[in-house]
Amino acid sequence: MLSNLKIGAGLVSQYFDFSEIHWDRMQKAAIQTLGMTAGSVIVVFLLGLLLGLLLYETNGKDTFFAKLLYGVVAILVNVFRSVPFIILIVLMMPITKSLVGSMIGPMAALPALIVSSAPFYGRLVEIGFREIDKGVIEAAEAMGANKWEIIYKVLIPESLPAIVSGLTVTTISLVGYTAMAGVIGAGGLGNLAYLEGFQRNQPAVTLIATLIILVVVFIIQFIGDNAVKRIDKR
Template identity: 60%
Template sequence: MLEQLLPEVNWEKVWSATYETVYMTGLSVIATFILGLILGLLLFLTSKNNIWENRPVNIIIGAIVNVGRSIPFIILIILLLPVTKVIVGTILGVNAALPALIIGAAPFYARMVEIALREIDKGVIEAAKSMGAKTSTIIFKVLLPESMPALVSGITVTAIALIGYTAMAGAIGAGGLGNLAFLEGFNRGNTEVTIIATIFILIIVFIIQFIGDIITKAIDKR
């Protein structure tokens, strides 16, 4: 049926490209969540009047995060080509896109983590301190549980941004739906392929947003 309606579309390539996009997004989201969470926690904990208050460390981490957020993704990919070559062994393919995807998204999510942590009632943290709670206890029993709805909402937004990043990475040989739209659609003047790739990207975005909203509502006890 689909082959008859859209004869110019190679559906085997479409499904393969969709898998590549989901693969790149999934792995980079997991790594971004972990790295961004660590950076965000460090930003919060080393800020003024917090547990690990340390202005020099806070300034350094803040600068790293700001620089990471400021570099346009397409330029970041180019800058990281030598690093990618060393880590992955190639500058082409889905795995080659992962370093740039993670480094590009982690600082963005780190700021979201910091904002989420700042919204926690200071009284809750002070109460934990007054009861002699260790720093690890405060982090895992107070900070993360209290901020979890915002953290999930933030990683949902970041995941959607990452899909856009994968499309850009695809334009320079990383694979995925972006690569399909560029090579099979734009370069060959095949509008049908471009439209299908766009629709599939939108479907992935809607699914991620739907899942993120459900999880956020389920864990938000306010």
């Protein structure tokens, strides 16, 4: 058995040449991936919360304006949620260039990251609002609470576990999207794994970049799960 392990280790060392890894580039790429994820998740959280609130408040209402607003928002959410990210980032290149002045680099990935993830998170927020007991809302209305008081004193606090859980899922998706964005020049670990790992036939670079992404995902999931446990009082 020991000899088999030695043979296996030898094969791994032959295929993965870790001496070809430039750790300063790996560190820079990891920082770029974290920066793209953090920058986009802040905007996605705000936009997704607004979209989820609009969908929740306008769904099932009888007024023409509410029906129109719900229809428009629902269509936009469904469209941008359905378009594959790699296609969306290509379609948005002209818009991206007009917004950030470039089609490559970490900043150029932000518009596509936000547009692809905010509708997804908005749906998760809407689902969280719908899971709230109607009796709690009716009780707040009976006590004289206005619409804004119901939103920030009832809807958001009561659905906070679902909001945080949805944000965790969305953040993990954003990490994966940054890797795909890297393939077309957005930088980060995906760009490093593709340009240096795949195109230059350096599988050790791809392996380490993938492992770093996995560690980031596990850390995000751990933080999100613990946050939900602390928030959820049920």
